[in-house]
Amino acid sequence: MEHTRPRSLTVLVYVLLGLGALIMLLPLAWMVLTSLKTFPEILRNPAPWLPAAPQWQNYRTVWEGFAFYRFFLNSAFVAVMVIAGTVLTCCPAAYAFAYYDVRHKDLIFGALLCTVMLPAQVTVIPLFQAYAALHWVNTYLPLVVPAWLGGNVFGIFLLRQFFRTIPRSFIEAARLDGASEWSILWKLVVPMSLPAVLTVVIFTFLWSWNDLFNPLIYLHNEETYTLPVGLLYFIARAEQLTGGNAGQVPWHLVMTLATVMVAPVILLFAFAQRRFVEGVASSGVKG
Amino acid sequence: MNRRGEQLWFWLLAGPALAGFVLFSLWPMLDSLWLSLCQYDVVSAPRFIGLRNYAYLLQSDPAFWASVKVTLVFTAVQLPLSLAAALGVALLLNQPVGGRGWWRAVYFLPSILPQAASVAVFIYIFQSDGGLLNRLLALAGVAGPAWVSSPVWALPVVILISLWGFGYPMVILLGGLQNVPRELHEAAHIDGAGAWARFRHITLPQISPVIFFNLVMGVIGALKVFDLAYAFGAAQGLTPGGPARATLFYGLNLYQQAFAYFHMGLASAMAWLLFAVILLITWLNFRLGRRWVHYGD
Numbered sequence: 093m094e095h096t097r098p099r100s101l102t103v104l105v106y107v108l109l110g111l112g113a114l115i116m117l118l119p120l121a122w123m124v125l126t127s128l129k130t131f132p133e134i135l136r137n138p139a140p141w142l143p144a145a146p147q148w149q150n151y152r153t154v155w156e157g158f159a160f161y162r163f164f165l166n167s168a169f170v171a172v173m174v175i176a177g178t179v180l181t182c183c184p185a186a187y188a189f190a191y192y193d194v195r196h197k198d199l200i201f202g203a204l205l206c207t208v209m210l211p212a213q214v215t216v217i218p219l220f221q222a223y224a225a226l227h228w229v230n231t232y233l234p235l236v237v238p239a240w241l242g243g244n245v246f247g248i249f250l251l252r253q254f255f256r257t258i259p260r261s262f263i264e265a266a267r268l269d270g271a272s273e274w275s276i277l278w279k280l281v282v283p284m285s286l287p288a289v290l291t292v293v294i295f296t297f298l299w300s301w302n303d304l305f306n307p308l309i310y311l312h313n314e315e316t317y318t319l320p321v322g323l324l325y326f327i328a329r330a331e332q333l334t335g336g337n338a339g340q341v342p343w344h345l346v347m348t349l350a351t352v353m354v355a356p357v358i359l360l361f362a363f364a365q366r367r368f369v370e371g372v373a374s375s376g377v378k379g
Numbered sequence: 380m381n382r383r384g385e386q387l388w389f390w391l392l393a394g395p396a397l398a399g400f401v402l403f404s405l406w407p408m409l410d411s412l413w414l415s416l417c418q419y420d421v422v423s424a425p426r427f428i429g430l431r432n433y434a435y436l437l438q439s440d441p442a443f444w445a446s447v448k449v450t451l452v453f454t455a456v457q458l459p460l461s462l463a464a465a466l467g468v469a470l471l472l473n474q475p476v477g478g479r480g481w482w483r484a485v486y487f488l489p490s491i492l493p494q495a496a497s498v499a500v501f502i503y504i505f506q507s508d509g510g511l512l513n514r515l516l517a518l519a520g521v522a523g524p525a526w527v528s529s530p531v532w533a534l535p536v537v538i539l540i541s542l543w544g545f546g547y548p549m550v551i552l553l554g555g556l557q558n559v560p561r562e563l564h565e566a567a568h569i570d571g572a573g574a575w576a577r578f579r580h581i582t583l584p585q586i587s588p589v590i591f592f593n594l595v596m597g598v599i600g601a602l603k604v605f606d607l608a609y610a611f612g613a614a615q616g617l618t619p620g621g622p623a624r625a626t627l628f629y630g631l632n633l634y635q636q637a638f639a640y641f642h643m644g645l646a647s648a649m650a651w652l653l654f655a656v657i658l659l660i661t662w663l664n665f666r667l668g669r670r671w672v673h674y675g676d
Contacts, residue, residue: 105474112468113485119543120489122511123500137509185396192389193382204396207404209661211603213633214650215407217414217643221421222407238403242396267380273388302493304606309638320495320606324613327499343503350496357492365484368491372547373554 123354126347127151131334134344150348158333160349162315163322167301170235170318174300175293177240178247182292185242186251187277191263201252207245212305220309234310235303239296247292250374254288255281291371294364301357319353415647425644432648443649445624446632449534453628454601457538462593464542465549470582472549473556483553487546498610501540502527527615533625537611541604548593555589556582588668595664599657605630629653 620627
């Protein structure tokens with residue numbers, strides 16, 4: 093079929109894809125370019141397209157001068173704790189639903205899956221009330237604890253689907269060898285399912301790293317801010333922080349912060365593109 | 380393993396997740412239904428007032444209807460545009476192009492970036508003085524407006540920012556396209572069907588379940604928009620939802636009622652109206668999906 097395709101059509105496909113890709117990448121390029129300019133360059137109207145000399149020290153300025161490393165480490169800490177909790181509780185749950193015959197198992201699993209439909213807006217007010225009573229507001233516990241109790245239902249679903257493709261005879265053989273259920277799970281099933289586990293880890297990271305809603309509700313002390321809240325806080329207070337005049341937002345530093353925030357996501361994407369794409373594709377497949 | 384052992388292990392391994400289900404989903408869900416029937420401001424105990432929160436929202440709360448309107452306009456404009464762009468690029472990438480993985484990566488990447496950062500970048504690009512967009516427009520001799528601070532242009536800009544993330548449905552659609560059996564196209568080609576006829580009668584019916592899935596998820600996602608809308612106001616030092624309620628999305632309005640004004644009962648009622656609409660859409664999805672969508676093999 094392909095050999096009948098006219099050359100002009102092929103050229104058109106590449107031109108369209110190229111133009112589209114340019115539009116997709118332009119905002120990111122502008123972000124990085126702006127992050128390398130000086131404040132006077134930003135204030136000049138129009139600002140130069142390119143910085144006269146790339147200001148790499150902008151990164152040091154935001155990192156140390158505005159304690160952005162604090163926000164970065166807070167975000168990283170929350171993400172690591174959330175990922176650890178998700179893996180440690182979703183894998184066992186997925187194993188239980190994949191391999192055991194228990195009455196009403198499908199009903200329970202169905203109820204669990206239904207919570208994917210439950211918007212966070214419905215649960216947030218009672219949860220806020222409870223966390224306030226426990227004095228958990230202004231700590232990371234409201235962000236982390238749900239993950240340690242199997243909070244990622246989509247992850248349980250994905251892992252269970254993957255676990256079920258492992259032949260039952262493998263499990264039976266390990267049981268006959270006297271392996272405990274716990275070690276079958278962690279030494280046999282999980283190592284055989286690493287792609288699925290990695291997909292869950294990546295999506296959990298993204299969800300935690302990008303989240304603005306929950307940190308905004310539970311973190312009110314700037315020491316505890318994660319990156320998304322920290323970035324908005326910086327923009328709101330930027331004039332004071334940088335000693336600029338009213339209405340003069342130091343966009344070069346804002347873009348530096350945005351770059352710092354986006355960089356780990358891009359790096360992760362570069363290394364694990366297939367897991368991302370498979371994770372997205374599997375969310376689109378019925379059942 | 381005997382039956383009792385299996386029972387024991389099941390509850391041991393699934394226990395934490397099931398406890399989480401009760402503590403973080405089931406209980407707060409029911410409690411928020413109760414709170415939606417109460418007047419509650421956090422400081423004093425909830426007081427039962429029947430359906431008055433719902434009546435107030437539906438009959439006399441101007442912010443409620445403003446936020447419904449913003450959300451509906453967003454859904455009606457953003458969703459078709461995003462699906463059309465996603466389908467267009469997916470069709471291009473389904474052609475025999477070199478470096479497909481690279482193209483796909485470029486289009487997909489913006490959809491996974493933190494929205495607070497994306498919004499900050501776009502607010503800078505859309506600045507009236509010295510913003511990248513107005514400078515490019517000036518090259519073409521057009522004087523651009525004050526995009527982000529204008530009540531007229533703010534929502535279109537938010538729509539544009541969210542369109543940057545169309546790579547997500549694009550990847551799902553591309554997966555659907557690659558599952559369309561080649562033989563169908565080849566047979567139709569031999570029978571003399573043109574490109575449009577093949578698209579209309581083979582590709583479209585074959586991927587209709589994927590399109591329908593994206594449509595449903597898109598509507599539900601639009602109803603829940605929060606990060607994007609909050610960041611848009613905050614990055615300009617505006618009240619959330621500004622300028623002049625132009626970007627007061629439903630999810631943002633709910634957040635404001637609950638956490639800025641402490642109208643927790645009213646916000647719970649808003650949450651349950653949202654939940655009811657989501658359940659309705661999910662139910663319609665199952666009922667109508669079978670009729671409208673081609674699921675045959």
